[in-house]
Amino acid sequence: MEKVKHIFTHKADKSQIPTTDILGVNIADINMTQLMAFTVENLEKLKGDYLCVSNVHTTVTAYEQEQYRQIQSSGIMAIPDGNPLAVVGRRRGGKNIERITGLAYMKAVFAISREKHYRHFFYGSTQNTLDKMCENLKREYPYLNIAGTYSPPFRELTEKENNEVVALLNNANADFIWIGLGAIKQEVFMWEHQGTVNGFMIGVGAGFDYLAGNIKRAPEFMQRHSLEWLFRLFQEPKRLFKRYLYTNTKFLWHIFIKRK
Numbered sequence: 294m295e296k297v298k299h300i301f302t303h304k305a306d307k308s309q310i311p312t313t314d315i316l317g318v319n320i321a322d323i324n325m326t327q328l329m330a331f332t333v334e335n336l337e338k339l340k341g342d343y344l345c346v347s348n349v350h351t352t353v354t355a356y357e358q359e360q361y362r363q364i365q366s367s368g369i370m371a372i373p374d375g376n377p378l379a380v381v382g383r384r385r386g387g388k389n390i391e392r393i394t395g396l397a398y399m400k401a402v403f404a405i406s407r408e409k410h411y412r413h414f415f416y417g418s419t420q421n422t423l424d425k426m427c428e429n430l431k432r433e434y435p436y437l438n439i440a441g442t443y444s445p446p447f448r449e450l451t452e453k454e455n456n457e458v459v460a461l462l463n464n465a466n467a468d469f470i471w472i473g474l475g476a477i478k479q480e481v482f483m484w485e486h487q488g489t490v491n492g493f494m495i496g497v498g499a500g501f502d503y504l505a506g507n508i509k510r511a512p513e514f515m516q517r518h519s520l521e522w523l524f525r526l527f528q529e530p531k532r533l534f535k536r537y538l539y540t541n542t543k544f545l546w547h548i549f550i551k552r553k
Contacts, residue, residue, distance in 0.1 A: 303369060304338040305331075310370050313382040313390060316356035316547060320347060320378055321370040322387040328372065329401055333409070336468060336493060343368040343483035343494035346395035348375030351476045353540040356547065361477055364484040372398070374498075381548055395497035396504070402469060407436040414465045414492060416458075417473030418501040420444040425505035440465040445474075459489055467492040473501035 309331065312319035323331075332339070345351070345368050352375075355362040365371050372393045373379045382390035402411065415423055423442040430437055443461060450458065462470060470492035472479045479496035486494065502508045 303342060304340075305335040305342065305369055307369055311387075311389075312370075313385050313387045315378055315381055315385075316352050316544075317362050317366075318347060318352050318355045318371055319366045320352075320382055320387075320390070321372050322382060322390045323370070323372065323393070324389050324391040325393050325397065325401060327389060328393060328398065329405075332402070332493075333405070339369060339493040340468070340491050341488050341493075343480075343487055343496070345371040345480055345483075346374040346393075346398070346496055346498060347371040347378060348373075348476075349377050349544045350375075350540045351480070352378060353543045353547070354477060356543075361480070364480050367484060368487070377544065395495065395500045398495070399471065399497060399500055399504070403430070403434045403437055406434070406438065410438070411468045412438045412440040412466060414440045414462060414467035414470045415442045415473065415501065416445070416462070416470060417475075417479065418444060418505075422501055422505045422507060425507070426501050429504055429506060440467040459486065462486075462490045462492065465492075470494045471500065472496045473498065475499070 311322040313322050314320075321328075345365050347365060351361075351365065355365045373382060373390060374392065374394050376392045379387075379390050379392040403413075405411070406413070415426065418426075420442075423444055427439055427442065430439070441461065443458070445458065446454075470490060472483060472494055474482055474496070475498055476496070479498065483494045483496055499508060
């Protein structure tokens, strides 16, 4: 995250989206209906820009890392993927703020893609996951226009590789570029490529794994009561235990004890 960032001016009017400050991150005060309307109306202007799907982990990390905080707030918006962010946002006066998961946003966009003729590119994860996801998508959305997929190496790209990736994304001429690298890596990728690619970039974290069937969604009652993290922890304890222990505790401390 030490690379020099080019100057980017949003083509879509960012001032249309009210925000609520949560630990220094401007979380969009928005619901799914409003987000979809904004997306459809402004898609051509959104190409080259990015959207962050924010949760407790990314928000606490942004609070502690100034540059990542800038990245979280430098896209067109950061939507509240985590239910705790939506709850805190409403308590702080957000009139419309509702939880919008990256997966829900993907499915909402897929649902209108037949009518709108949207093209989709999927960047990230493993080739096996991409293949399984695309197979499932073709069954559920047979009309979906998949412009391409790419599984990058699990390391920083060389300059040559990066140039090839930019060319690949631009040649695909996709309306939406779904980024599944996981936080913090996906947000850094979008920030570094803001203004250099033709499509609208959205970082969807584990969205590819859900669509591929690698992991399952929590039951509705757990989602409603901000317990989806616990369900995820049961599925991936080794990877998520330390993260949840640290960031969830920090979030509660800063929000409810220190009143940040």
